[in-house]
Amino acid sequence: xxxxxxxVCAASGFTxxxxxxxxxxxxxxxxxxxxxxxxxxxxxxxxxxNRVKAAPIxxxxxxxxxxxxxxxxxxxxxxxxxxxxxxxxxxRMAAAAAKRLGIxxxxxxxxxxxxxxxxxNIECIEQNLPTIELxxxxxxxxxxxxxxxxxxxxxxxxxxxxxxxxCRLGGICKGSGMIHPNMGTMLxxxxxxxAISDDLLADALQNVVRKTFNRISVDGDTSTNDTCVVxxxxxxxxxxxxxxxxxxxxxxxxxxEVMTRLARMIAADGExxxxxxxxxxxxxxxxxxxxxxxxxxxxxxxxxxxxxxADANWGRVLCAMGYSKAPFRPxxxxxxFESGAGTITVCDKxxxxxxxxxxxxxxLSESEVTIAIDVAEGDAAATAWGCDLTYxxxxxxxxxxx
Amino acid sequence: xxxxxxxVCAASGFTxxxxxxxxxxxxxxxxxxxxxxxxxxxxxxxxxxNRVKAAPIxxxxxxxxxxxxxxxxxxxxxxxxxxxxxxxxxxRMAAAAAKRLGIxxxxxxxxxxxxxxxxxNIECIEQNLPTIELxxxxxxxxxxxxxxxxxxxxxxxxxxxxxxxxCRLGGICKGSGMIHPNMGTMLxxxxxxxAISDDLLADALQNVVRKTFNRISVDGDTSTNDTCVVxxxxxxxxxxxxxxxxxxxxxxxxxxEVMTRLARMIAADGExxxxxxxxxxxxxxxxxxxxxxxxxxxxxxxxxxxxxxADANWGRVLCAMGYSKAPFRPxxxxxxFESGAGTITVCDKxxxxxxxxxxxxxxLSESEVTIAIDVAEGDAAATAWGCDLTYxxxxxxxxxxx
Numbered sequence: 003x004x005x006x007x008x009x010v011c012a013a014s015g016f017t018x019x020x021x022x023x024x025x026x027x028x029x030x031x032x033x034x035x036x037x038x039x040x041x042x043x044x045x046x047x048x049x050x051x052n053r054v055k056a057a058p059i060x061x062x063x064x065x066x067x068x069x070x071x072x073x074x075x076x077x078x079x080x081x082x083x084x085x086x087x088x089x090x091x092x093x094r095m096a097a098a099a100a101k102r103l104g105i106x107x108x109x110x111x112x113x114x115x116x117x118x119x120x121x122x123n124i125e126c127i128e129q130n131l132p133t134i135e136l137x138x139x140x141x142x143x144x145x146x147x148x149x150x151x152x153x154x155x156x157x158x159x160x161x162x163x164x165x166x167x168x169c170r171l172g173g174i175c176k177g178s179g180m181i182h183p184n185m186g187t188m189l190x191x192x193x194x195x196x197a198i199s200d201d202l203l204a205d206a207l208q209n210v211v212r213k214t215f216n217r218i219s220v221d222g223d224t225s226t227n228d229t230c231v232v233x234x235x236x237x238x239x240x241x242x243x244x245x246x247x248x249x250x251x252x253x254x255x256x257x258x259e260v261m262t263r264l265a266r267m268i269a270a271d272g273e274x275x276x277x278x279x280x281x282x283x284x285x286x287x288x289x290x291x292x293x294x295x296x297x298x299x300x301x302x303x304x305x306x307x308x309x310x311x312a313d314a315n316w317g318r319v320l321c322a323m324g325y326s327k328a329p330f331r332p333x334x335x336x337x338x339f340e341s342g343a344g345t346i347t348v349c350d351k352x353x354x355x356x357x358x359x360x361x362x363x364x365x366l367s368e369s370e371v372t373i374a375i376d377v378a379e380g381d382a383a384a385t386a387w388g389c390d391l392t393y394x395x396x397x398x399x400x401x402x403x404x
Numbered sequence: 405x406x407x408x409x410x411x412v413c414a415a416s417g418f419t420x421x422x423x424x425x426x427x428x429x430x431x432x433x434x435x436x437x438x439x440x441x442x443x444x445x446x447x448x449x450x451x452x453x454n455r456v457k458a459a460p461i462x463x464x465x466x467x468x469x470x471x472x473x474x475x476x477x478x479x480x481x482x483x484x485x486x487x488x489x490x491x492x493x494x495x496r497m498a499a500a501a502a503k504r505l506g507i508x509x510x511x512x513x514x515x516x517x518x519x520x521x522x523x524x525n526i527e528c529i530e531q532n533l534p535t536i537e538l539x540x541x542x543x544x545x546x547x548x549x550x551x552x553x554x555x556x557x558x559x560x561x562x563x564x565x566x567x568x569x570x571c572r573l574g575g576i577c578k579g580s581g582m583i584h585p586n587m588g589t590m591l592x593x594x595x596x597x598x599a600i601s602d603d604l605l606a607d608a609l610q611n612v613v614r615k616t617f618n619r620i621s622v623d624g625d626t627s628t629n630d631t632c633v634v635x636x637x638x639x640x641x642x643x644x645x646x647x648x649x650x651x652x653x654x655x656x657x658x659x660x661e662v663m664t665r666l667a668r669m670i671a672a673d674g675e676x677x678x679x680x681x682x683x684x685x686x687x688x689x690x691x692x693x694x695x696x697x698x699x700x701x702x703x704x705x706x707x708x709x710x711x712x713x714a715d716a717n718w719g720r721v722l723c724a725m726g727y728s729k730a731p732f733r734p735x736x737x738x739x740x741f742e743s744g745a746g747t748i749t750v751c752d753k754x755x756x757x758x759x760x761x762x763x764x765x766x767x768l769s770e771s772e773v774t775i776a777i778d779v780a781e782g783d784a785a786a787t788a789w790g791c792d793l794t795y796x797x798x799x800x801x802x803x804x805x806x
Contacts, residue, residue, distance in 0.1 A: 054726030054734045054754075084722050084734065086755055118719025119756035223706045223720070224727035303705070304625045304801055311802030317520025318625070320486050324456030325626035332456045332486065352456075353488055354521035393795050399706055400713030 003162045003256055009141030012159030012172035013195035015040045015237040018140035020147035023130040025123050026079035026116070034127060035144035036134055037074040037191055038103055043233035045071035046204035047111070048211050050228035056081050057088030058112040059229060061096055065108050069200030071233055074191050075099040075131075076113040078148050078176070082122040083114075083226040091124040098124075098131045113189050113229045115150055115176065145174035148189055151398055152178045156267040162256045164249045167240040169196040171256045175230075177218075177268030190215070190230040190264060196253055197236035198243040205246075206254050207232050214261040217293065217386040218269040219301040232257070269300075269387035270370075274394030279309055280372040284383045291328045292377075292384035298326030299373055300388030309371060310390035314339060314362035316348040319373060334378040341368035405658055411543030411559030414574035415597035417442045417639040420542035422549035425532040427525050428481035428518070436529060437546035438536055439476040439593055440505055445635035447473035448606035449513070450613050452630035458483050459490030460514040461631060463498055467510050471602030473635055476593050477501040477533075478515040480550050480578070484524040485516075485628040493526040500526075500533045515591050515631045517552055517578065547576040550591055553800055554580045558669040564658045566651045569642040571598040573658045577632075579620075579670030592617070592632040592666060598655055599638035600645040607648075608656050609634050616663040619695065619788040620671040621703040634659070671702075671789035672772075676796030681711055682774040686785045693730045694779075694786035700728030701775055702790030711773060712792035716741060716764035718750040721775060736780040743770035 011018050016039050020032040045066050049059050065071065075095055082088050092112050100107035114122065145155035159172025173192035198206075211230060236242070243249050270278035281299045286292035299305055302322035308315040316337045323330065337349040343365045348357050365371070413420050418441050422434040447468050451461050467473060477497055484490050494514050502509035516524065547557035561574025575594035600608075613632060638644070645651050672680035683701045688694035701707055704724035710717040718739045725732065739751040745767045750759050767773070 052723065052726035053728075053732070054722050081719070084719055084751070084755055088755075118717075118723060119751065121756075223704055223723060226719075226723050226726060302625055303797075307798055307801030310798065313802065315520075317483070317486055317628075320456050321454065321520060321625060321628050324454035324628060330455070349486070349521065353486055353490075354523075391798055391801075393798050395705075396709055396712065396793055396795050396798060399709030399793075400715065 003160050003259060006159050006161045006170065008159050009157030009172050010037055010144060010174045010191055010193050011138050011141040013170040013193045015195055015235050016193045017136040017138050018144040019134050019136040020143040021130060021134045023126040025077055025126060029079050032143065032147040033079045034077045034131065035147040036099060036136065037144055037193065038136055039072050039193070039233055039235040041235055043071055043235040044069060044198060044200035044203050045231065045233050046200060046207045047229060047231040048207060050225055052224050052226050054084065054226045056083035056114060056227040057085065057092040058082055058114045059227065060089060061092040062111050062113065062229065065096065065110060070109060071111050072105050072109040073099055073103055074111040074113065074231060076148050076189055077127065078150050079116040080120060080122045081114050081116045081118045081227050083118045085119055086121045091122045094124045095127055098128045102131050102134065111231050113227070115148065115189055115227050118226060141174060148176045150176065150178055151273050152176050152271055154271055156264055158260050158263045160256050160259050162252055164196060164240040164252055167238050169238040169240055170194065171196060171260055173260055173264055175264045175268060177271060178273050192232040192260060194232065194234045195237040196234055196243070197238065197240050198234050198253060202243055202250060203232055203234055206257050210254065210257050210261050214258070214265040217297060218265050219297065219388045266387055269389050272389035273398045274392040275389030276392055277309060277390050278370045279388045279390065280385060281375065282372060282383065282385045283375045283377060285376050285378050285380055286382045287329065287380040289382040289384055291330065292382050293386065294326045294328035295323050295330065295375065296384050296386035298322045300386045303391055306388065306391035309366065310392050312363050312366035314348050314359065314366060320349065320352070330377045330379060336376040336378070338374045339365050340372040340374055341365045341370060343368050405562050405564045405661060408561050408563045408572065410561050411547060411574050412439055412576045412593055412595050413540055413543040414561030415572040415595045417597060417637050418595045419538040419540050420546040421536050421538040422545040423532060423536045425528040427479055427528060431481050434545065434549040435481045436479045436533065437549040438501060438538065439546055439595065440538055441474050441595065441635055441637040443637055445473055445637040446471060446600060446602035446605050447633065447635050448602060448609045449631060449633040450609060452627055454626050454628050456486065456628045458485035458516060458629040459487070459494040460484055460516045461629065462491060463494040464513050464515065464631065467498065467512060472511060473513050474507050474511040475501055475505055476513040476515065476633060478550050478591055479529065480517050480552050482518040482522060482524045483516050483520045483629050485520045487521055488523045493524045496526045497529055500530045504533050504536065513633050515629070517550065517591055517629050520628060543576060550578045552578065552580055553675050554578050554673055556673060558666055560662050560665045562658050562661050564654055566598060566642040566654055569640050571640040571642055572596065573598060573662055575662055575666055577666045577670060579673060580675050594634040594662060596634065596636045597639040598636055598645070599640065599642050600636050600655060604645055604652060605634055605636055608659050612656065612659050612663050616660070616667040619699060620667050621699065621790045668789055671791050674791035675800045676794040677791030678794055679711060679792050680772045681790045681792065682787060683777065684774060684785065684787045685777045685779060687778050687780050687782055688784045689731065689782040691784040691786055693732065694784050695788065696728045696730035697725050697732065697777065698786050698788035700724045702788045705793055708790065708793035711768065712794050714765050714768035716750050716761065716768060722751065722754070732779045732781060738778040738780070740776045741767050742774040742776055743767045743772060745770050
């Protein structure tokens with residue numbers, strides 16, 4: 003498997019594009035993206051577990067009931083959640099895309115991100131969408147058009163071989179705030195030319211989401227709009243994957259690679275973040291225990307603030323583990339901080355040990371830091387990702403709507 | 405029932421005092437407090453649910469097994485959690501207090517707050533404690549000595565009548581960061597001269613904690629040291645409360661009044677906070693549902709940041725309700741913001757309505773703001789408290805240990 007360029011258009015038969023419809027007066031850049039396959043695709047998606055779901059999620063659920071889709075339309079600047087005319091406008095958005103492409107509106111996935119509670123200006127989308135241009139190198143434009151407080155566009159793609167055929171799988175996503183996914187994160191669109199049944203596509207997606215997007219946290223807030231969609235158009239010509247055989251394993255690895263990289267990009271670009279925090283938990287009794295511990299550490303405001311200050315305050319790491327509700331024995335725990343600048347053990351058997359504070363500061367000042375925990379109880383492990391808590395998070399969210 | 409002065413020494417037969425032992429070089433003020441009853445007390449306590457518990461909690465649990473105590477010793481500057489010699493040093497702290505007072509060390513409650521993972525300098529406590537002075541007006545000194553990042557001392561007391569006898573009940577507490585109690589909060593010491601059995605005292609405490617300290621959140625982090633203790637010495641001479649009769653109800657109301665006020669003080673003085681946020685949920689199906697919803701709103705980083713910015717971003721309120729895991733119907737929900745400057749409804753039947761943004765800004769700029777939610781489904785209600793998320797929270801926690 004190798005990393006390639008092309009993002010959401012890396013797979014054969016997909017094009018994308020974007021334009022500015024004018025959804026928000028204050029946004030000068032493109033706000034609407036369209037991603038299209040030249041033929042029908044097996045499709046699978048996961049959505050937010052938030053009880054308050056945005057209107058486009060209900061429309062997408064309905065359109066994907068048959069496991070088939072051909073296009074994705076997404077906008078930034080308005081979440082179309084708790085908004086007047088939400089369902090009607092989400093339907094009109096799918097219809098506008100279907101009309102532009104000459105396809106059935108039932109084959110269109112709809113996604114929105116932005117402010118909650120305000121009516122989506124669907125008229126400006128209907129007016130402008132006919133002029134959108136689609137291109138095989140349109141991934142980057144689409145990735146930019148779905149950004150909100152993201153500071154960079156997020157995209158990755160891989161190439162792999164199944165049954166002697168070269169397959170490609172790539173995606174784009176956006177994150178930034180309200181990131182504590184309970185499934186996928188904000189918006190993530192993945193395409194592949196690999197031939198795979200919609201059932202197995204859904205299996206793979208659900209399995210991989212659990213270990214990637216569900217393990218990142220920016221601020222503990224789960225959005226109303228989280229959507230992660232995969233379209234597989236089969237253009238690679240490989241034998242159809244419709245069983246959990248070795249070909250499925252290859253596909254699963256490719257999907258894991260792409261989604262892990264996208265999840266890390268979202269964590270690293272959390273609102274106001276200056277660094278990516280990875281927390282690994284080793285030797286837990288079960289993977290669920292390891293996951294709970296790693297996620298609690300990444301989500302702790304106090305750990306996040308300490309990471310911002312490059313403060314080796316490992317007591318907060320143990321404290322967060324303690325309230326995670328996962329079983330472990332504090333007196334067995336080892337904690338180390340790792341980065342490109344080195345590794346330092348700061349807690350052994352649950353108690354403080356003498357360590358070089360200067361070296362710790364240097365290690366924690368890097369832009370990627372790992373909190374490595376060993377609970378010395380079993381064979382399971384898990385990794386979670388997050389970011390630091392900074393002045394800019396407060397600034398960005400103190401007045402988001404203006 | 406009326407509010408009186410005197411704090412933790414308001415009840416008859418209690419004295420308190422403080423001094424600087426030098427637990428932390430960088431702390432110029434008193435760091436050790438002692439609270440004493442002139443006779444034996446019925447005693448009850450609740451502790452953190454964090455799996456990582458500080459050493460003093462284990463010693464206090466042991467000493468309160470018989471439901472009897474006479475004194476409380478507490479220090480700030482070091483949590484004695486995950487610390488070398490933790491249990492031994494917590495025992496030595498109780499012994500030092502017992503020696504100073506000439507009482508059994510089994511009758512001493514021990515509590516600590518401060519940095520996690522460093523050895524407590526017990527020697528300086530043992531050396532200095534013999535010189536501590538105790539006085540009937542010592543509550544304020546004790547309240548100051550247990551402060552860490554608190555900006556003000558917290559104390560309250562009430563007077564009430566049982567069986568024709570005047571009773572008093574008062575307390576002091578400290579909070580500030582790592583506040584998301586899963587029982588009591590950081591440290592809270594309450595005394596009363598009311599005669600009540602230790603069983604009923606424990607019943608009342610557990611019941612009231614659930615509706616007061618367990619409903620506040622500063623940052624979602626549950627401390628390793630949370631301890632809330634009540635001592636009742638019976639000096640008021642009222643008939644002993646040993647049944648859940650009307651006298652118990654009067655006592656329960658007094659305890660609720662004092663603990664609610666202390667909990668609100670802790671929320672309002674959360675690290676870096678500029679305002680107290682109260683969230684009320686009305687017409688829920690069950691009290692548990694109302695509580696979950698109110699707590700999720702108060703704990704949301706995005707709601708807290710919006711409150712700091714006086715931004716009427718009610719979408720974040722609905723979003724937080726949505727991920728609280730409590731059942732409710734978004735399409736029934738009404739949300740209003742209230743403060744001394746007025747009331748404004750911003751969401752009706754789960755959707756945005758036009759409102760005066762200027763008035764909303766004015767209402768949210770007050771130092772006490774209520775988010776009033778009506779879920780229109782039943783008869784239960786609950787209230788939770790929190791504070792805003794500010795630049796100062798990040799500053800304080802970016803480098804706490806130095």
